[in-house]
Amino acid sequence: MANLSEQESWIDGIYQLETSDPVVAGPGGISNRQAEQLASRTAYLKKMQETTGESLQLHLAASDPHSQYAPKNSPALTGTPTAPTTAQTANNTQIATTAFVKSAIAALINGSPAALDTLQELANALGNDPNFSTTIFNKLAQKLEKEQNGADIPDKAKFLANVGLKSAATRAVGSGASDIPDITIGDTRYLGKTATAVAATKLAVARTINGVAFDGSANISLTPANVGALPAAGTAAAATKLATARTINGVAFDGSANISLTPANVGALPAAGTAVAATKLVMARTINGVAFDGSADISLTPANVGALPAAGTAVAATKLAMARTINSVAFDGTANISLTPANVGALPAAGTAVAATKLATARTINGIAFDGTANISLTPANIGALPAAGTAVAATKLATARKINGVAFDGTADINLSSDFPVGVPIPYPSATPPTGWIKCNGQSFNKTTYPQLAGAYPSGILPDLRGEFVRGWDDGRGADAGRALLSAQGDAIRNIVGTIGQLNDRVNTTETAGVFDANKYTGAHSGLTGGNGGRIVTFDASKVVPTANENRPRNIAFNYIVRAA
Known part of the structure; x- marks a missing residue:
């Protein structure tokens, strides 16, 4: 078994097999032509990819791959390079353009008094002293410290004499030149x-x-x-x-x-x-x-x-x-x-x-x-x-x-x-899991030693199974439900439904029945079907009048009956 012949060249078109082409395998066979052409394209693309990768690595490794561009480190720009002019409030490493510098100088000059808006005027104001700051600091060094309150005066006696404090006490009060004014x-x-x-x-x-x-x-x-x-x-x-x-x-x-x-x-x-x-x-x-x-x-x-x-x-x-x-x-x-x-x-x-x-x-x-x-x-x-x-x-x-x-x-x-319902009282609860201290009324037995008060209500030690049941008040001598004992169960029942149908002839017309009665079925051949031979029969179906189910029940909402255990 040999591999397809591949060429590292781009095939412009891929041959389309025709219904009339014979099955010819082997090198150059029509059946292999499409695969050979696609394989050649793949080999070509692989070679181009490898060439591109090698060129990229050479480009990245070169110290100056773009000689026509200025290097990032200490570039020497030619011509008239430009850059964005940043705001005067900026304080970062952006390039300062000539516009930025001129604006900064203008702001400095415009913010100065008219008499000090040139370097010459500023120099004259400083007395043309090239060491102005040194001169100022030297003068300041000759001043007395405020915190010393005069303790650092070199000649205190001469100071007191100069301000006249010594002679003030001996001067007369009057209007003379040396008197203290009255x-x-x-x-x-x-x-x-x-x-x-x-x-x-x-x-x-x-x-x-x-x-x-x-x-x-x-x-x-x-x-x-x-x-x-x-x-x-x-x-x-x-x-x-x-x-x-x-x-x-x-x-x-x-x-x-x-x-x-x-x-x-x-x-x-x-x-x-x-x-x-x-x-x-x-x-x-x-x-x-x-x-x-x-x-x-x-x-x-x-x-x-x-x-x-x-x-x-x-x-x-x-x-x-x-x-x-x-x-x-x-x-x-x-x-x-x-x-x-x-x-x-x-x-x-x-x-x-x-x-x-x-x-x-x-x-x-x-x-x-x-x-x-x-x-x-x-x-x-x-x-x-x-x-x-x-x-x-x-x-x-x-x-x-x-x-x-x-x-x-x-x-x-x-x-x-x-x-605080008494122990043993069943109540409807809206959750499948009863709270702490309560038990489901699902017919389960309980430990009468653990729950003595509950045993007082249910001496048998078994709770009634109220799942799917309705609770009925005990008759207690009223006579509405006589013969019942407490906790006794009662099956479902309905009141008896009775009725009569008058004399029938050989057939009953469908227009002659209503309500729960129906006369659409036949006797004889195909008995019980809606089409057949013989006379019609009358049927009784309560679902034609009221909702029906496999039990008798009133409208209701499902709750989980639980009983307080302790």
Whole structure:
């Protein structure tokens, strides 16, 4: 067996076999011509692909495959190369075109004063000093340090003599050339002994504290309304009514009083014999880790609910855990502190009352120190109030939790009271899987030791099979369904249907029957068919009038009957 002959050449056309062509195999045979031509094309394409791949590798390996192009590394461009002109705000590695440079220079010149918009004018302004920055720094080095307050003056005695401080104390007050000018009380420059900042009893400029005017002449008191709060008596801590009334099983409740729900409110049976009268839970529960079976009230401590005792909270704090300093004066909250003018950087006694920005005697506003140097803001805590967010208007929790039918309620959420069906009561349930503590009524047996209460309702230890069944009320002596025992089953049945047909002749016409009767079939040959010999027969079919099935039933919806087991 030999392979087809292949040529590495492109065949322009592929031969089409004709119906008249004979079957000729072998090299050059008509039967192999199409395959040879296609194989030649494939060999040609393979060669071109390999050539292209080799050329590409040579191209990639060449150090300068495109000699007509400038290299990426240090290109030497010829002619008039161009590039996009970037915005003046750019600060990156883009090429700066001549347009970008000219625009930047123009912006620099246009932003300069007219007298300094040339290099010559700038040089003249700097005194033609080529070392201008050095000259400036040398001059600055000769200046005195402000923080030294004169301590670094080389010749202090000569300085005092030059400013005349030594002779000022011996000069006379008068109008002479060397006298100290006399200023009378009427002069606006006069400073009275009682007009100094140390003795100031009123601010030159009145301030407002949380909107209340204050000039230092008297203490002021701010109300909760001034600081955006409500009185302490209206806070959530003392709330006796919810801002938003809740409904509990359809009964309105706002916390102002206890409410009582009836069995009807919770979808339960009357109190006699039901869980409504229960004084103890069948299965004890835990509330925040504390056992509770309903036989007695329980009390939860702050530790049970992850809280701190009220006596240890910040609301009752009288001392800071970590002492602070106020203008370098220690303060831990156990007592008031007094800051001196020096502590707060106040003006010296020579300061005038007209320019006073600080009270001689600091005042306290609701316990907060205030000396007039700046406005202050008081918090609700400063005036014995709570923040607006914690007031009764926005209360979402009762200060004192209530009990509704024995269920704790503090207003944080709606509650639902369980109807607590008695053990053994079957109820329709909308799911195939019953909840915990319930069993399907499917005829199954149960352990009477495990479920003693259920055994009291079903002594046989077997639940009724209610799958596909309708539940009927027990007759209990009424007489509507006499002779029945509790939990007894009853088969299906209907009331008897009777009727008569009058005298028949040899045939009954189809027009003479109606309703459940039909006369379209025959007797005789082909008996029972709709065509035949003999007389017609009359049939009875209730489906012609009412819906029918293989059972009697009313309209219904399927539920899963389950029974409470414990």
